Amino acid sequence: xxxxxxxxxxxxxxxxxxxxxxxxxxxxxxxxxxxxxxxxxxxxxxxxxxxxxxxxxxxxxxxxxxxxxxxxxxxxxxxxxxxxxxxxxxxxxxxxxxxxxxxxxxxxxxxxxxxxxxxxxxxxxxxxxxxxxxxxxxxxxxxxxxxxxxxxxxxxxxxxxxxxxxxxxxxxxxxxxxxxxxxxxxxxxxxxxxxxxxxxxxxxxxxxxxxxxxxxxxxxxxxxxxxxxxxxxxxxxxxxxxxxxxxxxxxxxxxxxxxxxxxxxxxxxxxxxxxxxxxxxxxxxxxxxxxxxxxxxxxxxxxxxxxxxxxxxxxxxxxxxxx
Numbered sequence: 001x002x003x004x005x006x007x008x009x010x011x012x013x014x015x016x017x018x019x020x021x022x023x024x025x026x027x028x029x030x031x032x033x034x035x036x037x038x039x040x041x042x043x044x045x046x047x048x049x050x051x052x053x054x055x056x057x058x059x060x061x062x063x064x065x066x067x068x069x070x071x072x073x074x075x076x077x078x079x080x081x082x083x084x085x086x087x088x089x090x091x092x093x094x095x096x097x098x099x100x101x102x103x104x105x106x107x108x109x110x111x112x113x114x115x116x117x118x119x120x121x122x123x124x125x126x127x128x129x130x131x132x133x134x135x136x137x138x139x140x141x142x143x144x145x146x147x148x149x150x151x152x153x154x155x156x157x158x159x160x161x162x163x164x165x166x167x168x169x170x171x172x173x174x175x176x177x178x179x180x181x182x183x184x185x186x187x188x189x190x191x192x193x194x195x196x197x198x199x200x201x202x203x204x205x206x207x208x209x210x211x212x213x214x215x216x217x218x219x220x221x222x223x224x225x226x227x228x229x230x231x232x233x234x235x236x237x238x239x240x241x242x243x244x245x246x247x248x249x250x251x252x253x254x255x256x257x258x259x260x261x262x263x264x265x266x267x268x269x270x271x272x273x274x275x276x277x278x279x280x281x282x283x284x285x286x287x288x289x290x291x292x293x294x295x296x297x298x299x300x301x302x303x304x305x306x307x308x309x310x311x312x313x314x315x316x317x318x319x320x321x322x323x
Contacts, residue, residue, distance in 0.1 A: 002019070006040040007022050007030075007036050008038070009030060011024055021043060023077070028077065031065075033067075033075060034067075037065075038058040038062055042081075055082070057223055060203045060204050068184065072179075072180055090190055095183065096182070097149060097160075097182060097185075098181065098185065100113065100201055101113070102150055103150055103193070103195065103196065104196055106147065106148060108140060109126075110148075112125065117173060117180050117181065119164055119167060119168070120170075120173075125288065132163070138152070150193065165179075168181070177316075185200070188200065197231075205238070206219070206235070207222070207223070209234070209237045209240075210234055210237050212275040218233045245279060245280060245283060248268070248271075248273075248276060248283075251268055255271075257296070263296075264291060264295070267298075268300045269300070270301045275308075277298045278310035281311070293314075295311055296313070
């Protein structure tokens with residue numbers, strides 16, 4: 001069967017795959033410079049010059065693959081695609097807090113689940129996050145509605161960022177880590193503010209939620225522009241995904257983390273879906289409840305009888321050479 005492969009993972013040349021476009025085949029880094037979505041966009045642009053308005057999908061894919069994490073901004077070919085999207089008026093970059101959930105999470109939840117960097121005394125502690133906001137006279141609600149990051153006044157945002165950075169510096173994390181609180185975020189200008197589609201990271205998370213539960217058709221239709229039936233389904237899958245993550249975290253706590261000399265682990269058995277055990281492992285590592293000086297490995301049984309293994313570690317360990 002004839003097929004075209006557009007990918008960004010490390011690969012080898014294979015004569016059976018004649019139509020294979022991959023950055024690694026051209027001396028580029030597919031882990032940081034362009035994602036599979038970006039490669040697919042480049043092919044689409046050659047087929048149809050009028051599809052520059054689809055640049056946002058390439059940027060969503062890049063953020064979903066965490067390609068903005070290393071330098072707190074996109075680089076390489078991603079940067080060129082971003083610039084095309086800005087010129088087309090469908091994308092906008094800005095410097096803001098990098099923590100996930102700026103558009104949809106209550107501010108205290110944004111802080112509670114903050115990672116990269118963790119916030120000493122706040123990450124994983126809901127009560128502490130609420131107390132933190134109260135201490136600096138930042139209202140939690142507007143009427144009956146929880147305030148999100150996008151609802152805050154500029155001076156409130158500055159105060160929160162300033163105090164987070166102070167916490168990190170006082171705890172000895174250093175300026176390099178503290179500076180990671182801020183970075184580039186990517187806005188999809190044609191989407192409604194306050195929805196999962198307005199921010200590239202949140203859009204990517206919604207797509208991720210559809211694929212992890214075998215509902216990729218839902219995500220595809222959202223990418224094709226549906227904002228009614230399929231978008232509602234995607235939101236439902238995202239809510240279900242979040243609840244499964246909460247349940248997975250509790251199961252990991254109940255099973256207990258086994259700590260060894262060089263690593264720590266938990267085995268969820270069939271209690272956590274194998275497609276999300278990696279996310280649960282990462283969230284557990286960021287919860288403040290485990291030893292962050294060791295990598296954490298999560299195990300979960302698959303439907304076909306295999307065992308899925310996912311490992312997570314702090315960025316500082318990777319920077320020191322952890323493979």
